[in-house]
Amino acid sequence: MVYTANIGMFKVVIVRTARMLTVVYTHLLEIHHKAMTIRTILEFPDPRLRITAAPVAKVDKRIRHLVDDMFETMYEAKGIGLAATQIDEHQRIVVMDVSEERDSPLTLINPEVEFIGDSQREHDEGCLSVPGFYETVSRPDCIRLRALNEKGDVFELEPDGLLAVCIQHELDHLNGKLFVDYLSALKRQRIRKKLEKLHRQLA
Ligand code: QAP
Ligand code: CO
Secondary structure, eight states: OEEEEEETTEEEEEEEOSSOEEEEEEEESSHHHHOOOOOOOOOTTOGGGGOOOBOOSOOOHHHHHHHHHHHHHHHHTTOSEEEGGGGTOOBSEEEEOOOTTSOOOEEEEEEEEEEOSSOEEEEEEOOTTSTTOOEEEEEESOEEEEEEOTTSOEEEEOOOHHHHHHHHHHHHHHTTOOGGGGSOHHHHHHHHHHHHHHHHHHO
16 A cells, blocks of 8 residues: 655655555655745845836746745845845835744735825834844834735735834835935935945955
């Protein structure tokens, strides 16, 4: 008798003979399709962070693969959000996870944001592309989001708090904008000089 079982990512083939129950071989299932890559994150003041991303025409296998790479890259870097622009892919895709448990992935493709009401809120922001710097930014508090998910289905959200801040921050990336653009020219220049120095030392 031959049995097969899926245990995690392994496919196990079990052969039963008269007195033995033997696992004769295991092999990786789906590893080819699920292979993910941690990608390099561009850092300020890299001019490629200023490129406006193009809409995704069709959510296909290649887009889903890119989304997987983005999650892998974001989680590895301990980020809560990453826009495709930050890994030099100029398509309108964002991945996020603002949960403490790191178990609530959210994919936004071709996101559109509308501001509801006119209350603003201040929040400390950082950015994987501006490592080591955190500054207070004021943004609209309540928004309505419309986007496609990784299956290509449209969905809507009316987030507030950290999720609303993060969505606006990531959508800015797709338009070539960074949180440092909301700071004074002096603060922005200081950050740029410090990062340039760091990049020279690492080169
Ligand atoms: C955007 O930013 C954001 O400097 C996402 O050394 C941040 O994930 C929106 C990070 C705050 C709203 C509030 C930054 C990781 C991650 C760093 C991030 C660092 C390591 C930033
Ligand atoms: Co950012």
